[in-house]
Amino acid sequence: MDPRRLALIRGGTTDTNHSVGSGYLIAPGVVLTARHVLVNRATGEPWPEIRVSVGHPCGSDAPLFRAELLWHHPEGLDIALVRVERAADVEGSVRWGRPVGGAPLRYEGLGFPRATAGSTRDPEHLRGVLPPLSGSGQYYILDQGPAPALGVDGEKAWGGASGTAVFCDGHLVGVVVRDDRPFENRRLRAIPARAFAEHSGFAAHLAGSPGGPPDLIDIGATPPKAGPVDERPLAERELASLLRPLFADPVTRWTHARELAGELGYETARYEPTVSDLAVLLAAHPRALATLSGSLAASTADERARISLTDLLIRTSILDGVSLLSTHEYERLLDLLRGVCKEHPTLLPRAAREALRYAVLPESLTHPTVSDQDLDGLVEELEALSDSENVPEGTPPVPALLRLVEYVAAASAHEVAVRLRSWSEETAQRLGIHPVALRERRVDASGWARRRTSATSRVVMELRRDDSTSEELYLCRILLVGKDGSRTMLHDARTMPKPPTEAARCLRDAVAATAAEPGQEDHVPWVTIVVGRSELHLAVDDWQPDVADDIMPGQPLGAEYRVTLSCPTMTDYRPQRAQDQRRRWQRGPAQALITDPDCRNSSQLLHLLQNGHRDTAQVVLNGPAQERERWLHICLAMGVPVVLWDRAAASYEDSERLHELRPAGPPDELPERVRALRSHSFAYPGERTARPSLIWEQDGRHPTPESLHLRDPRKGTHAS
Incomplete structure (x- = not known):
């Protein structure tokens, strides 16, 4: 790249400049640029006035000379040549290149982006990495190092950089034609020189120049080299010390290093690395060490060398940036696991x-x-x-x-x-x-x-409101409870807070997955929502996951599954609760207490549960809405395992809404009767106004809740 060949291009009318772009002098009086810099986008015709200055300004503007469109690509590529009047000649010629291989190459260029505009346009030294394997092949992807922010006026910060010639290893390999805003202004796109440099029309305009028509040379990335000893990172020096026993012989080292470098996409023809150079190469690519050890293990019969290789792999397994698998092992495993x-x-x-x-x-x-x-x-x-x-x-x-x-x-x-x-x-x-x-x-x-897998009898989701925000977000954990009593954690306690729709989706996915597991057959598991004392009011059965498609209508959880609540933390307030709960299940599953107007306050409810209904396993809470939460807490603290109430009820006058559920009937059938009512209410809104909530503590064997924590981003997690 020669700064003396840098070109600033302005297009417009006699009175006004309408476009600014960059270019590069590739032959006497001939500048390479992007075609869109030269044309009026509204009409598609070249600007009547095109002026070009050639040369790096170095603090002062180079003179502008009139220019004209000389050639543009006939197949629509955004490439053009302009002829400049009285352009200064620059000795020498341009070298042309074609990136090859898979390893990223360093690139550079000089252009005039809008971000540098002041009273004049100052040049910007573009530089970064060109990854040959990125993109479709129609463009080179340029991952830019220094990058301007988007202008406050919304205009493109890179506007004016179009037409910049891109160089790798001193060879012109492409021309910048646009930027990619989704990559925060850190990615540009360039048309490869191979797409236009060998075109007959393009080559004809350079036939008489000192360099003649372009001759594209393959440009491959060269493997990295070790820097001065005192500047090498400690990890790199330690890696080199571990490599020396294995690669003391230069021929062995060069053979394996060339094979590795070639697999990584580098040029290897004259690659003769030192041990320190090899350490730099391994540190630059996560799978390089595993790949190198594969070729070395296959060719090593010496037991001492094998021990040294194993020691190397053990010691380097704790280093950051070193992957366990080689490139081949990784790709092969992915293929197997996809199936x-x-x-x-x-x-x-x-x-x-x-x-x-x-x-x-x-x-x-x-x-x-x-x-x-x-x-x-x-x-x-x-x-x-x-x-x-x-x-x-x-x-x-x-x-x-x-x-x-x-x-x-x-x-x-x-x-x-x-x-x-x-x-x-x-x-x-x-x-x-x-x-x-x-x-x-x-x-x-x-x-x-x-081992025979036990079918899942219940899917348990623990919920806790995230008090750190005013939004309705919940921490959640999901467990699977088997018919044999086994419990499997599906989602851990460390989680990101979720809105109700997302929590419902996680639960629905868990239920759907259990239906596909061995031994599950057609059994639909029971959904238990474990909540704390302060979340007993939650209408989780009304939560509705996002609709997955436009065929099946969405429906709330309670219409599809038997959704019941559980509050095991009530035992913290009354330790003998668990013992009372077991007794009630054993002696009174057929007994029910349905509160009526004779039950007027908490003391009377407690009296009933301690005396005539000491063994009752089921309570239906009718009564004033303002008393319901207090009464519910008393029932749970006294070990009542099944509690039913209507969230929409205001007083005893609304108790008839629950009659269809036959609340005093066999308790084992109650969860399914509640599900059916919820499903009918959703399908026929307005016909029924009851909104039943059902507490069901499963024979005293409810899962013990654990603390729900926000996920620590520095650690791994079972996050749901």
């Missing part, structure tokens, strides 16, 4: 809850299902987890990811299981994991897969 998620979307979360029961799971594994869109980020998160169980001395721990793969394999069809186990064995061998350690995990996985 698993397509056939059995609930398998990964189920296997993870058993295989990694003591780990803090990645977010996507706390959901009922995992889709293939989640897999990239999920695998990367799992790579950082470790297996806490013992391994033979001197060998690395089994990564949590390999343990999970073994559990997924154990529950998969034979062909899929063979492929997953083959991947696991090859990866374990490369990592130096002892075969016995992997075999133990495989035995555990097989035992889990053979």
Whole structure:
């Protein structure tokens, strides 16, 4: 890039400038730019007045000379040439290039963006990274380093940079034509030189120039080199010290380093790195060390070298920016897991809850299902987890990811299981994991897969209002309770607060996932909402998830599921409550207390529950609305396991609204009768005005609530 070839282009009429752009002198009197800089967008015709100054201003404006459109791309590419009158000649010629490979290249350019405008347009030294693998190939993506903010007037901050010539390694590789606002002004797009430089019309205008028609040279990124010793980061120096025993022989080092650099997309023809250079390359790419160790393990027969390699992998596993899997292992595992998620979307979360029961799971594994869109980020998160169980001395721990793969394999069809186990064995061998350690995990996985899964009898969601905001947001946790009494946490206590629609969606997804699990058949689980004393008024049965499609109409949770409330924290106020609750279930499930006008206050209700209804398991709370909360607390504190009331009732006169539920009938059928009433009320609004709430403490075996906390962004989480 030669600053003397920089061009500022102004287009408009004799009286007014209407556009400003950048360009680059590529031949005597010939400037390369973007076509849209030269034309009136309203008419599509070139501006009648085009003026160009050539040369870096260096504090003073270069003179403007008249110019004319010389050539534009006949197929509509935003590229043009202008001929400039009396343009200064610059010795030498322009070198042209074509980025190749997959590694990002450094780029630079000189242009006149609007952000630099004052009394004059000052040039800006554009610089950043060109990732060849980004984009569709029609444009180069330029990830800009320094980037201007959007102007306060809403105008494009990069306006005027169009036409800037882009250089990689001193070769002109493209022309800037637009910016991408979604990337906060840090991304530009450029038309590749290969798209226009070899066009016959373009080449004809450069035929007589010193450099002649463009000859594009392949430009590949060169591997990074180590800096001065005293400027190298500590981690880089430690990595180099671990590499030296393995790569003391230069020929061995160069062979493996070239293979690795080529796989990473670098030019490798004359790559002869020192150990420190190799350490820099490994530090620059998360999967480079794993990829290098794969080729080294495959070619190493010496036991001492194998021990040194294992030691290297153990020591570097704790370093930031070092991934567990090689590029090949990562891509192969993703391919295998995509097939698993397509056939059995609930398998990964189920296997993870058993295989990694003591780990803090990645977010996507706390959901009922995992889709293939989640897999990239999920695998990367799992790579950082470790297996806490013992391994033979001197060998690395089994990564949590390999343990999970073994559990997924154990529950998969034979062909899929063979492929997953083959991947696991090859990866374990490369990592130096002892075969016995992997075999133990495989035995555990097989035992889990053979056990009959208990059908889910209830889906439990714990709720607590987020008091840190005035919005209606709730912290929530979801558990699955099996028919055998087992409990599985689906969503952890650490969570981001959710509005009712999102909490309802999480619950609906959990119920839908349980219906697809082995042994569930057509059983629809019971939904229990665990709340604190201050949330007993919540009408969770009215919460409605967002409509997933335009076919099925949305409906509230209570119309679809048997939704009941539970408040186990009431035991904190009266410890003997649990004992009373068990007694009431054992002696009085067929007994019911329906409050009537003779029950006028809290003392009279307490008297009934302590005497004539000491063993009653079911209370229907009719009466004044202002007394209801107090009476409800008394019933729960006295161990009454089933409490029904009408949220819409104002007094005893409204008690008939609950008659259709047969509230004094068999309690086991009451939750389904309540669900049916809620469903009918939703389908036929106005016909029924009762809004029933139902407390149901399941035989005293309700789940003990845990503290619900906001998620710490610095830690992993089971967040729902």
